[in-house]
Amino acid sequence: MTTEVKQSDQKRRITKVDDPSKRTRRKRCCRETSMKMIRSPPVMFPLQKLYLTCLDAFKGVGTVPSPSDDQKLRHVIDGLMPEDFELPRNLQFLDPDSTVVVYTSVYQCQNFSIYILFLPENAVIPLHNHPGMTVFSKVLLGKVHVKAYDLVNPHIVDNPPSLSQLKLACLKVDNVFTSRCNTSVLYPTSRGNIHAFTAITPCMILDVVGPSYSKKDGRDCSYYKEIPYIVSQYEQMTMPKEDGKCYRWLEEIKKPKESEIDRLEYLGPQIVEVSP
Ligand SMILES: [Fe+2]
Numbered sequence: 581m582t583t584e585v586k587q588s589d590q591k592r593r594i595t596k597v598d599d600p601s602k603r604t605r606r607k608r609c610c611r612e613t614s615m616k617m618i619r620s621p622p623v624m625f626p627l628q629k630l631y632l633t634c635l636d637a638f639k640g641v642g643t644v645p646s647p648s649d650d651q652k653l654r655h656v657i658d659g660l661m662p663e664d665f666e667l668p669r670n671l672q673f674l675d676p677d678s679t680v681v682v683y684t685s686v687y688q689c690q691n692f693s694i695y696i697l698f699l700p701e702n703a704v705i706p707l708h709n710h711p712g713m714t715v716f717s718k719v720l721l722g723k724v725h726v727k728a729y730d731l732v733n734p735h736i737v738d739n740p741p742s743l744s745q746l747k748l749a750c751l752k753v754d755n756v757f758t759s760r761c762n763t764s765v766l767y768p769t770s771r772g773n774i775h776a777f778t779a780i781t782p783c784m785i786l787d788v789v790g791p792s793y794s795k796k797d798g799r800d801c802s803y804y805k806e807i808p809y810i811v812s813q814y815e816q817m818t819m820p821k822e823d824g825k826c827y828r829w830l831e832e833i834k835k836p837k838e839s840e841i842d843r844l845e846y847l848g849p850q851i852v853e854v855s856p
Pocket residue numbers: 708710775
């Protein structure tokens with residue numbers, strides 16, 4: 581019995597070895613099996629990851645991202661580079677003799693927008709607000725000075741006797757940001773919701789905003805002019821006492837000429853939309 585089995589086994593082995601077609605088939609089968617075994621999940625390109633993280637983080641009007649979604653989004657944005665949008669680092673498409681800001685819209689829906697701003701050297705984006713919005717900003721390239729204020733009483737118009745339609749604001753950010761800096765975030769009423777950019781070098785800034793600006797829903801962009809905070813008799817009575825913070829009056833103004841920006845068609849990787 582033992583001998584028979586051995587003979588039979590030997591026969592089978594010889595048959596397998598001697599049949600090239602079967603050998604090939606066997607090899608292919610093994611290869612397919614091993615490929616199945618080592619197959620990894622599809623690689624998600626960085627922009628798609630940003631989109632999916634935004635879908636989770638931005639829940640719509642009247643909300644801000646939860647602390648954990650906030651952290652996830654910061655982490656994803658911190659890892660992004662110009663190459664992820666197939667953008668060149670030389671910014672040669674910017675006119676060196678112009679200070680007109682250019683932007684490209686990467687993605688937009690009701691709950692959030694992803695866009696990139698390109699600022700030539702010395703270009704300025706004047707003080708403007710983001711009503712009810714949370715904004716994640718990351719300098720992808722270059723060096724930019726950011727000045728940002730929060731309103732002291734966001735829902736009240738402070739009207740000192742000599743001035744009208746002024747709002748008291750407290751300086752929150754007055755720093756230079758580069759691509760080495762982590763993502764900065766501003767919220768509807770904190771961390772500098774009203775901000776201005778001045779490009780120290782040509783720069784590229786990624787903005788992730790939620791919910792999106794919407795004029796019909798009361799989320800239009802307003803522009804402001806700074807007025808020095810002078811302590812008058814009226815202010816001594818009604819305004820915060822000197823506490824080491826820097827205050828300014830902000831006066832809402834018409835859209836300034838330097839706020840006009842040119843649009844550039846987005847030609848980078850396309851986001852694949854999924855149902856929220
Ligand atoms: Fe902004």
